Every structure is written in structure tokens, then in C-alpha cells.
Amino acid sequence: MCAATGAEAEIIKKDDMLRGITTTRAQCVAQSQAVWIGVDGQDFCVRYYVSTAGGEGSRPVVFLTGDYFGSVNTNTWQWVDPAKNKNLHVTFEPMEKDIDTGDLMKTADAFSKMARTTAIYLARIGIDGTSGNHVSRKTALELHLMNAALNAIKQRHGFEGFHLAGQSGGSRLVGGLVGLRHDIACAVSGSGPLAASYRTNFTDPGRSYFDVLQAVPSIAQNRSLRLMLVTDPRDQTVVLDQQSGFVEKMRQAGRPIPQFLVEATDEHHHGVRAYTQLVVAGCVLGKSDTEIATAVGTLVKRNTEYNERKRREAALTVATRSVPPQAPDTKPRREASIPSK
Secondary structure: OOOOOHHHOOEEOHHHHHHOEOOOHHHHHOOOOEEEEEEOOEEEEEEEEEEOOOOOOOOOEEEEOOOEOOOEEOOOOEEOOHHHOOOOOOOOEOOOOOEEHHHHHHHHHHHHHHHOOOEEEEOOOOOOOOOEOHHHOOEHHHHHHHHHHHHHHHHHHOOOOEEEEEEOHHHHHHHHHHHHOOOEEEEEEEOOOOOOOOOOOOOOHHHOEOOHHHHHHHHHHOOOOEEEEEEOOOOOOOOHHHHHHHHHHHHHOOOOOOEEEOOOOOOOOOOOHHHHHHHHHHHHOOOOHHHHHHHHHHHHHHHHHHHHHHHHHHHHHHHHHHOOOOOOOOOOOOOOOOOOO
């Protein structure tokens, strides 16, 4: 269960991920941190990146990142080019370049150090080294794949179970996984569209979006699970109702869960990974909801001050640009002289 070193890092091409990644079983087996999975009549190689930078434990924190590459046209199941659709909200992790797996390890390192236990960056379908096509993200196929991958990783390393943390589309997977599994202790959804509805085609699991709300009754009955949400109320990508709607459904099912309202620093108020990392670490370390809220409040204050400073600097820049340049004074001037007596 050794972590990848800098020498083992590799570059995963953006163009390859856009087309869909194909991996043979032999290539998969050659990877030290990969599992060969068969689900829904298809075979996949799922990559994962393990860190013990902050400590080791039998129940790792597993992080699932957000969606890449913009929106998918669900009529053609092709990528929608954001450059050709100016009104499209940014619904994905910004990615304008290839992926360095060393950066994925750094994310795992950060979760490990914060939670003081083993952490895993689990690569989603079609990205970050996992085979398949990322147009099938958030579908039943991806949910089944991630669930099977956790089973294989658990068996390989002898883990007792997992803690889960997600960002955006990865958080929707967290919601789906806690509805399927009973070996999850802490689960944190950051900016997760848990109450969003999607078009489905149930004849093809790769084109059928799973509904987290349908799993609410089973999630509510799982008393060994501690589930929390992290939400920026001004999120422009996954709006407040798509997050708070799940909290309300859980309350109606007799299982109130905490929702930490935060301040993100990106333009769309969507990136809450730092908060998610903080909350899941607090849960893993046995902190109370009140203690976690206090820590979150400290980060909110810092980010609020940072955002306010950015707004002031932006306003000053606009004001400076709006002042027209002064034309040079070309009028002749009289030389100053000493008045005569």
C-alpha cells in the first residue's frame, strides 16, 4: 500500500480523455494501483492513488472529484463545446491541460494529512487514468463501477470500510454509494447535485442517471453513517435547491443531517474542496458537529475577507480605467516674475 512517488507520476492526455480511455487487462495489471472491474457487461481499469502522508488506517478517506469537460448533449451523447454555447454555466472541474498524476497524489496527500489516516483519490470513469468514456459520468454505469472498485480495493488492502468525500459530480456519486453500501462511516458532499433530476434511458446504464433521492429511505435507516453537506448558498453551478432539497428529504425521513453553509472563492462559488476536506477530517477524528462548524466558520471568515479584498481591488481597477486620460496642456505659460516695487 505504498504511495506513488514523483518518479512514478505520469501525464494523462486531455485529448485521450475526451475521446475515451481504452486499457487492456495486461496494461491494467501492470499498474500497482489499479483494479480490473467488470460491470454491466463491460470491462474497465479503475485507477486509484493512495497516500499515507498523514498516517495510516483501516478505513481510508476516498475522494471523488467533480465532472470534467463541460456538458453532455444527452440526445447525441457527445460533448457540448462551451465555447459555442455562451449561456452554458460552468458545471465541471476547469481543465484546460493534460493531467499530471502527481497532482492527484497531492490531493490524496492533503486529505491524508488533514484526516491523519490513509487517503485515496479514486479516478472516475474516463478520466485521471480510469478507462471508459467520461460522457457516462453520474450514470448508473459509473455508480456501479465505483462501487465495484471500492469492493476490489477493500479486498486487496484488507480495509474495514471507507470514508467518502466528493466535489460536485463526485458528490452525487457519494450520495449514490451511501445508498448502496453499509461500510461507510463518514460521508461529505461538497456542492453536490443530490436533489437534481436528470434525463434517463433505463435500457442503457451508461445513459441512465441514477436518482439519489430514491435512496433516501435506506440512507436514513443507516445509523452507522454520518452524512454531511457543504454548500455555498451562492453556488451558480449546483444551485442551493439541488443541495438543500436533499437535506429536506432526509429531514422528512426522520434523519436530519448538518449542512454547512460556506463561502467559496471561485467566480461561480462552486469550489468547496477545502471545506469538504476540513469537514471529513473532523468527522474521521470524531469531532462534534459544533466543533466542525467552528472550524468551518474560521475558514468562512478568511475566505469572506479574501473575496471582499478581491472585490475592492476589482472596483479600484474599474474606477482607474474609467477615468479618461488628461490631454496635455499646450497653452503658453507666463514665466513667474518678482513683482516690482
